[in-house]
Amino acid sequence: MTVNISKLTITTPVATSSTNPVALELSGADAIAKLPSVVTVLSDGSVQLSAATKGASSKSTHRTRCEWKEPIYWDLASAAEHINTQEMTLTKVNEAQKVVISQLHVKDDDSPPVKVFWSKGNITLGFRQTFNQATPINTTLLKGVPLGSKFKVTLRVLASGALTVTAGCNGKSGSSGNFHLDSSWRSSLLNFHGGVYNQIDYTDATPAEDGSICIISELALTHT
Numbered sequence: 741m742t743v744n745i746s747k748l749t750i751t752t753p754v755a756t757s758s759t760n761p762v763a764l765e766l767s768g769a770d771a772i773a774k775l776p777s778v779v780t781v782l783s784d785g786s787v788q789l790s791a792a793t794k795g796a797s798s799k800s801t802h803r804t805r806c807e808w809k810e811p812i813y814w815d816l817a818s819a820a821e822h823i824n825t826q827e828m829t830l831t832k833v834n835e836a837q838k839v840v841i842s843q844l845h846v847k848d849d850d851s852p853p854v855k856v857f858w859s860k861g862n863i864t865l866g867f868r869q870t871f872n873q874a875t876p877i878n879t880t881l882l883k884g885v886p887l888g889s890k891f892k893v894t895l896r897v898l899a900s901g902a903l904t905v906t907a908g909c910n911g912k913s914g915s916s917g918n919f920h921l922d923s924s925w926r927s928s929l930l931n932f933h934g935g936v937y938n939q940i941d942y943t944d945a946t947p948a949e950d951g952s953i954c955i956i957s958e959l960a961l962t963h964t
Contacts, residue, residue, distance in 0.1 A: 741785060741786075741957060741958050742785030743781075743785060743786055743787045743956050743957065743958065743959045744768075744959075745768030745771075745772075745779075745787055745808055745956075745959070746767065746768045746769040746772070747767065747768065747769070747811060748767070748768045748808040748809065748810065748811060749765055749766070749767060749768070749808070749809050749810070749811045750765065750766060750767070750768050750771040750779060750789075750806070750807070750808055750809075751763055751764075751765050751798065751805055751806070751807045751809065752764045752765070752766070752771065752775060752778050752779070752791075752796070752805075752806055753778065753790075753791045753792050753795030753796055753797075753804040753805065753806055753951075754775060754778060754795065754796055755795075755796040756796070761796055762796060762797075762798065762799070763795075763796040763797055763798045763804070763805070764796065767811075768808065777790065778790050778791075778806055779806065782955065784957075786955050786956060786957040787955070787956045787959075788831075788953065788954070788955045788956075789806040789807070789808075789935045789936055789953070789954050789955075789956065790806055790936075790951065790952075790953045791804050791805050791806035791807075791935075791936045791937070791938055791951055791952050791953075792804060792948065792949075792950070792951035793834045793835070793938050793940055793942050793946050793947075793950040793951045793952075794942040794946040794947075794948060794950065794951075795942070795951075797942075801941075802941040802942050802943075803937065803938050803939065803940065803941060803942070804937075804938050804942065804951075805840075805935065805936060805937035805938065806935050806936055807840075807933050807934065807935035807936065807937050808933065808934055808935050808959075809845065809931055809932070809933040809934075810931040810932050810933075810961060812931065813847050813929035813930060813931045814929065814930060814931065814963060815926070815927070815928065815929055815930065816897065816898075816899050816900075816901060816921070816925065816926065816928075816930070817899050817926070818899075818963065819899065819963040819964055820898065820899050820964060821896060821897070821898050821899070821962075821963075821964060822896070822897050822898075822930075822932075822962070822963050823894065823895070823896045823897075823960070823961070823962045823963075824842065824844075824894065824895045824932040824934065824960070824961055825892065825893075825894045825958065825959070825960040826841075826842055826892070826893055826894075826934045826956060826958065826959050826960075827890060827891070827892040827956070827957045827958035827959075828841065828890070828891065828892075828893075828934075828954050828955060828956045828957065829888060829889065829890045829891070829954065829955045829957065830858055830887050830888075830936070830952065830953070830954050831887065831888060831953045831954065831955060832887070832951065832952055832953040833858070833887060833952045834938045834939075834940050834950055834951055834952050835940060835950050836938075836939055836940035837859065837860045837861075838857060838858070838859045838860065838938075838939040838940070839857065839858050839936045839937055839938055839939060839952045839954075840855050840856065840857055840933075840936075840937035840939060841856055841857065841858050841863075841893065841934060841935070841936065841937075841954070842854075842855075842856040842893050842895060842932075842933070842934045843855050843856065843932065843933040843934070843937075844895055844897060844903075844930060844931075844932060844933075845930065845931055845932070845933050846871075846925075846928050846929070846930055847928070847929040847930070847931075849871075849872065849928075851868060851871075851872050851873065851874075851876075852868070853867065853868050853897075853903070853921055853925065853930070854866070854867055854868075854895060854903070854905060855876070856881070856893055856895070856905060856907075857939070858885065859939075861883070861884060861885055861886055861887075862880055862881075862882065862883045862884070862885060863880070863881040863882040863883075863885055863891070863893065863907040863909075863914070864878065864879065864880050864881060865878065865879045865880075865881050865905055865916055866878050867879065867903075867905075867916070867919050869919065869920065869921065869922055870922050870924050870925075871924035871925050871928060872924075877919075879916055880914075881893075881905060881906070881907040881914040881915070881916060882907040882908070882909060882912060882913065882914035883914075884909070884910075884912065885907075885909045889909055889910060890909070890957065891907060891908060891909035891910075892907065892908045892909070892958070893905070893906070893907045894906045894907075895932065897921065900920075901920050901921035901922065901923075901925060901926075902918060902919075902920055902921075903916075903918075903919040903920065903921055904916055904917070904918060904919065905919075932961055934956070934959070935954060935956070936952040936953065936954045938951065938952055
């Protein structure tokens, strides 16, 4: 399946400029045209995203990413259901063997409702029922997802706040069960993210070759 990221926003591990070290954000179309070593359309229409561990990061963090995100935000009540389905393959992972692969993010806040991780061969989940909840509820969705294996993750959230995350790989599947975002999220603006976000802090000693690479073979975002 051809994956169209042209109108999505891509956060890259490349600095904005020689004088601005913050991670460059640009449209998918521009990323493909200007940064082929970071964002590449493969011959089958899938998209490869590469994030060196040592690179440009957002704000004051020391963690890099090559991550797509929706260019606009939305609130829960704007549609009956909001769904993000991403099929991907991790072909390389950082030394810590942990990356964020999918998110339900929140505008202007560092504590999103949902983060989905690939962690040492398992798909795990952090969920916040309440806005700015200090410690997320952590769940293992699916065990035994090795590097090089294609897997699918779906985030589905309803206007009511009901939320489910599912994962599947090699005929096996797992589900978060029924979570619920409480009323404290009603006024929040949200959007979906995906790709690779390294969960390791870079230092001067970080090898240049360390990093994570994924291939996205299917991506669907719906609000209906």
